[in-house]
Amino acid sequence: MDADPDLFKAIGDATRRTILDELIDRDGQTLFEICGRLTMKHGLASSRQAISQHLAVLEQAGLVHTRRQGRYKFHHIDTSPLRSIVERWPIDREAPNP
Amino acid sequence: MDADPDLFKAIGDATRRTILDELIDRDGQTLFEICGRLTMKHGLASSRQAISQHLAVLEQAGLVHTRRQGRYKFHHIDTSPLRSIVERWPIDREAPNP
């Protein structure tokens, strides 16, 4: 029961959800890119360390994968862990397949 | 942005997720029924007040609807709010429709 508490913890924070939105908009950003765009587009004045810790939580939940390249670290979103949510509590489909 | 923080808060707690599991298994339970089954089947020794507060959070998130009948209050699960999650961050479908 409850195999992945990290997943629910990850999406439980509003800032982390905004980070996921940002990675949906542009995948493969670095930490500084995410910081800048969160400040500009979303008005979030979060520090670099805060965002870094958020990304670590997202990575531990499997929602973000990282790729190192020189002194840059690119972050890629992976939404597949979310599948377990709708598999655990199936959504009654009201919109039938056309 | 982030229209429903109550939803993520609701599924962010392990006990509340177990309550949803229990309502999936048997819908329309009362508070005391849920307390009993959580203790028996899931080994959770939570007090009645704790479960009551959890149900209030679930109801505020729209995941649980209640129906009063005499001195009983029946709780019904509604998984449709979960749809917003997969709509917000679409899941790359690997299993094609047969």
Next chain:
DNA sequence: GTTATAGGCAAGTCTCCACTTGCCTGTCAA
């Protein structure tokens, strides 16, 4: 009526976690 049952309300405690602060490591350009 009296008692038991099903549930609600409110204040207090305590733990977890988001965020900060300060310093350190590693990579690239000059």
Next chain:
DNA sequence: TTGACAGGCAAGTGGAGACTTGCCTATAAC
């Protein structure tokens, strides 16, 4: 080699929330 840039580590702080405690209301059985 020196500096700037990208990122990491660790201890400390503050606030949100899970849970308890105690008492109260309402419905039903006796």
